[in-house]
Amino acid sequence: MSDSSTDPPFRLARLIILILVGAIVVLGFAVIGLVIGRAAAPAADERVDALAASTDECVVCHRRATPGIVEQFGHSTMAGAEVICQDCHQVEPSYPGATEHEGYQVLAQPTTAKCQRCHEQSRHSLPAYVAFAGSGGLDESLLAKYGAIPEGGFNPDRLSERNALFALEGEAVTEFACVRCHSIGRPAADGSVGDCTKCHLRHEFSLEQARKPETCNACHIGPDHPQYEIYVESPHGIAYHTGGDRWNWSADSGTLTVNDFPAATCAICHMSGFGTSGTTHDVGARLTWYLFAPVSERRPAWQDNQARMQGVCLECHNRAFVDDFYAAANRATLAVNDWVEESEQIVQPLSDQGLLTDAPFDEPFDFVYFELWHHWGRTAKFGAWMQGPDYTQWHGAYEVLSDLAELQALTAEKLATAGGGE
Ligand code: HEC
Ligand code: HEC
Ligand code: HEC
Ligand code: HEC
Ligand code: HEC
Ligand code: HEC
Ligand code: HEC
Ligand code: HEC
Numbered sequence: 001m002s003d004s005s006t007d008p009p010f011r012l013a014r015l016i017i018l019i020l021v022g023a024i025v026v027l028g029f030a031v032i033g034l035v036i037g038r039a040a041a042p043a044a045d046e047r048v049d050a051l052a053a054s055t056d057e058c059v060v061c062h063r064r065a066t067p068g069i070v071e072q073f074g075h076s077t078m079a080g081a082e083v084i085c086q087d088c089h090q091v092e093p094s095y096p097g098a099t100e101h102e103g104y105q106v107l108a109q110p111t112t113a114k115c116q117r118c119h120e121q122s123r124h125s126l127p128a129y130v131a132f133a134g135s136g137g138l139d140e141s142l143l144a145k146y147g148a149i150p151e152g153g154f155n156p157d158r159l160s161e162r163n164a165l166f167a168l169e170g171e172a173v174t175e176f177a178c179v180r181c182h183s184i185g186r187p188a189a190d191g192s193v194g195d196c197t198k199c200h201l202r203h204e205f206s207l208e209q210a211r212k213p214e215t216c217n218a219c220h221i222g223p224d225h226p227q228y229e230i231y232v233e234s235p236h237g238i239a240y241h242t243g244g245d246r247w248n249w250s251a252d253s254g255t256l257t258v259n260d261f262p263a264a265t266c267a268i269c270h271m272s273g274f275g276t277s278g279t280t281h282d283v284g285a286r287l288t289w290y291l292f293a294p295v296s297e298r299r300p301a302w303q304d305n306q307a308r309m310q311g312v313c314l315e316c317h318n319r320a321f322v323d324d325f326y327a328a329a330n331r332a333t334l335a336v337n338d339w340v341e342e343s344e345q346i347v348q349p350l351s352d353q354g355l356l357t358d359a360p361f362d363e364p365f366d367f368v369y370f371e372l373w374h375h376w377g378r379t380a381k382f383g384a385w386m387q388g389p390d391y392t393q394w395h396g397a398y399e400v401l402s403d404l405a406e407l408q409a410l411t412a413e414k415l416a417t418a419g420g421g422e
Helices: 008-046 055-063 067-074 085-089 112-116 125-135 142-148 156-169 178-185 207-211 229-233 236-246 266-270 302-313 319-352 364-385 389-421
Strands: 099-101 105-107
Touching: 055 067, 055 112, 085 112, 099 364, 125 142, 125 156, 125 178, 142 302, 229 236, 229 266, 229 364, 229 389, 302 319, 319 364, 319 389
Parallel strands: none
Antiparallel strands: 099 105
């Protein structure tokens, strides 16, 4: 049997193929080498340890006592800018919470007041605390501070049902529930408010970490405010989850463009300097509606807020697209308002005839009435505004309709029982 590949023309072809394959293999190794080299190079010089040569007493001793903390802080931008342990930890002996430590007076948990010597405040403040504790416990200066936040003007004492839930569940549980999330706005013993470290984990204080949606996920999740779940489902979230590892997470603040972030994150839309909108820690500054309210109203100065949010969208979308989107989302918000108002009308005869129990959350009726707006109505609105169709539909609108039907049945039953008893 003759092997045709040994014929002269085939031998030449085989030689050419061998040379080509050889060249590809060599090139392949060269490319892999380059890629590895490139990946390794920045990792080596990027993480400069600003404390490497420090003779500061805290640093020297803590390199042994708590090496992780010194390591993390040493690599932070703040350490690079010559911020030292004492800037956050050292206080006068009379300072609330001060403890004696190795000849110094220190705060074990520096408050926001320490950060605010050098940085501005955050709007994740008193409204978050008042939301579960009420405004009753605030002294005059804190009340004034609270009053100065226009977005706090939506009277949270009106939403007394949730404060009732706080009391009903009791401290043993709420310490691990409401308090964990809402302490982002809790006042401290020194009168300062809020907790920067809920978003800026110590001691790296890295922009990359604060900017990632997972940071917001600590609190903005669950049936009553599923912003994270909605984001995951949205085209912006898909872009983040499929390509986000290539985005420029540590770019300087205030200079971000679509080249750094080709799609939006929570921080881009609500906080980052992007397009015509400057960096802000006032997360109310770009919002048009009080979406968390049972029946949503527009915020004071909503036109300015809307312009700021749209300034972000317009960096990636055109004017007509954004205007159409806002018109449609406004219509969806008003449609949900109508449903919540309908639920008020359904139960009206019960309060007219004194057939509702005084105690909150003591009968199934209370839960249906509450969840209708607090879970499903809000979720439908959030889903519309942040592009999560499954949340607008099956975790939102559908559940509202289902609860409206149930409310109707429960109300009829109560009226019938009351009528029969007369
Ligand atoms: C001679 C060693 C030494 C020096 C100097 C020192 N520390 Fe400490 N520090 C320690 C040790 C040990 C602990 C306990 C660590 C542990 O619990 O694992 C500690 C704990 C702390 C804590 C936590 C306190 C608490 O109650 O939880 C803080 C905050 C702290 N140090 C800050 C500082 C600062 C700021 C300085 C400089 C002004 C400093 N330390 C100087 C050894 C030292
Ligand atoms: C920019 C402010 C800042 C700087 C600078 C800073 N810390 Fe802290 N540190 C904090 C905050 C905020 C906390 C508490 C976070 C919390 O509430 O849990 C903390 C907590 C600690 C704790 C207690 C940790 C624990 O788990 O109990 C130690 C110890 C500590 N810091 C040591 C240091 C040392 C040492 C340095 C300098 C190398 C330093 N810190 C620099 C802000 C700072
Ligand atoms: C003594 C002044 C001072 C104090 C106190 C201070 N900072 Fe800073 N902080 C700075 C400086 C300076 C920078 C660097 C600014 C720059 O280079 O852009 C900075 C940068 C930062 C950054 C940006 C980091 C980055 O990678 O760009 C964050 C976040 C931050 N600080 C958070 C905090 C928090 C939270 C506290 C309180 C726990 C705090 N700072 C306390 C001075 C301070
Ligand atoms: C998982 C974190 C988390 C837990 C637990 C939590 N909340 Fe909230 N809460 C939030 C977030 C986030 C918002 C903002 C929602 C929005 O604006 O869409 C909020 C909003 C609110 C609001 C409306 C906002 C305002 O300013 O009035 C009230 C009232 C409230 N929560 C009370 C409570 C009470 C009471 C509990 C416990 C029974 C509780 N929350 C448990 C995260 C939480
Ligand atoms: C809700 C989460 C959140 C809270 C709370 C928060 N930050 Fe930030 N912070 C961010 C995010 C996100 C960025 C990045 C903004 C961007 O993309 O440029 C940032 C950026 C910063 C920067 C760098 C940009 C600038 O404006 O100079 C500093 C400094 C800073 N934060 C300090 C603080 C301090 C101090 C507090 C408490 C008073 C605080 N932050 C509370 C999320 C938060
Ligand atoms: C530790 C919990 C916690 C974290 C982390 C957190 N938030 Fe919040 N956020 C809250 C609470 C509680 C409220 C409600 C406070 C209020 O009514 O003002 C809130 C309110 C908001 C609001 C609505 C403000 C208004 O005026 O209605 C926005 C927008 C927001 N957060 C965005 C973010 C973003 C973006 C992040 C991540 C960078 C983030 N939050 C991280 C707890 C948190
Ligand atoms: C594409 C931009 C965009 C992204 C991404 C985005 N949001 Fe929003 N968000 C909006 C818009 C627009 C609204 C509705 C604002 C209004 O009232 O006009 C909104 C509403 C909210 C509200 C409701 C405030 C209220 O009135 O109750 C919260 C809280 C919030 N977003 C948090 C988040 C969090 C947390 C993430 C990430 C998990 C996120 N957002 C991602 C644009 C965005
Ligand atoms: C950094 C760029 C960027 C920003 C900022 C941004 N988007 Fe997007 N957006 C995208 C990308 C990328 C897509 C997915 C590709 C596409 O559909 O065009 C998208 C898709 C959308 C979609 C299509 C949703 C769907 O289901 O098909 C809507 C609606 C939208 N964005 C609204 C907004 C709004 C409103 C804002 C401002 C509050 C905003 N976007 C801000 C990049 C951005």
